[in-house]
Structures are given as C-alpha cells and as structure tokens.
Amino acid sequence: YDLFPVLSGTGDSPREVVYYYRGTQVYAIRKGDFKAHFITQPEYGSNESTVHETPLLYNLYVDPSEKINIAEKHPEVILEMELILEEHLASLVPVENQLEK
Template sequence: MTWEGGMREPCIFWSPSNIKPAVVSELGTTMDLFTTFSALAGVPLPKDRVMDGFDLSGTLFKNTPSPRKEVFYYRGTQLYAARLGDYKAHYITQGSYGQFGEKEVHDIPILYNLSEDPSENFDIGASHPEILADIDRMVKEHQSKLIMGKDQLADRE
C-alpha cells in the first residue's frame, strides 16, 4: 500500500571510516541505490535512457540535503500518491492483504505534511490548496514524460 507505514522504511549504510554514525531523515528511495552505488564505484550511468535515481553519496558522506525532492507512488501502473518535499497527496488509497480498507479514488486528493504527521492522520488539503496545486503540476509534468512499461505483476495469480 502507499501509506507511509508501507513505504517509509529504514535503510542502514555502514562504512566506518567514511560514514559518521547518525540518523539522517533525508528523502531517498530504492531507485537511488543504483545511481549512488554507480557513483561510488566510478561507473558512468547509461546515456541511452532516463535514469530516475539520484546520487545520494553527498547525503551519506557529507550530510548534505538529499537531491531527491519528489516521489511517485505507483501500484501496478496506477499513480496512487505523490510526494513533494514534506507533503504527500493521495489520489487513490487502498489497503493490502485484505486489511486497511477498500480502494477509494479521491476526487480531491488527501494531503499530509509528513514532517509533522508521518502517520497520515490529519488531512490538511482543505487548508493548503496551493500545495495540492504544486503537487498536481509536478504529477502532470511527470506523466507527460513517462513511458509506461508493462505491468509485470498483472498476470500473477
């Protein structure tokens, strides 16, 4: 599911002589691992495709802000939610494994400030239409450039 409880997971990096022990709350995704590890290994990224990962080595080694500012939460080929900075808008919500609710499409997305409400309990969309508009613009730009692949899980039983 696309709620933070299903998406927000800890990641541990260990390199005693290179990474200072710390808890870093910067944004990153598994998509950033390939890009980061390629940079650390000195391997150039492919030039024949768009890469959706960011190099997080500055965040790991120098505690600089993450270059990742946005995340798109897909379930199969459907966009369920989008995050811009601390804010996450849900267009569709649905539980998983028979728990946490049926699929619900939100005509007006529900909005959460994850820095203040990581449990996504308090919808602030009505009081922040400008943030929803910013996220909507970001989503439209993303979708205008997206080349959707085949849903490889669709035929799974």
C-alpha cells in the same frame, strides 16, 4: 543513488519528488514535507481502491502517521501536486508488458 549522505545528515536528497506506485498507477506523491494521496486502499492486500477527487494531503514532518488531512488548508500545495502528477504522467513512454510476452 547513494542515500548515505541523506541518512547521515551530510547531504541533500538527489530527488525532489517521490512517486508512490501500485502497479501502473501513481497512488501518491511526496515533495518536501508534503505527501498527497490521489488513490488509497483500505488495507494492504485489498484490491479495492478509492480515487480522491481532491487528494488527501499530509505534512509528514508534523504528522508522520498521516492522520490529519490538511488539503482544505493548503489548496496551493494540492494544485502543485496535481501539476507534478500531470507532468509526470505526460512524460511516461508506454512499453510492452513483459509479463504477457
């Protein structure tokens, strides 16, 4: 995708949803101003991770540093993000691991 129109303010993004993967797992989803974290890790390079029963939710327009979890205030956004994740995972087609050939 050519991002110049988005970055220059002359066009819209061709993507409505962005998926944040680590390996084969979706850690977070962004849609509009909202980003939901389903899995987090304490620091870069750590192999420990936390799966959140209720995803963490941030409004990146208001809180770009992702410091204020607003999940309790926006259950409708959490539900939407969970549905987006469910649909995305259902749409994936497994492939053979190319590294283990």
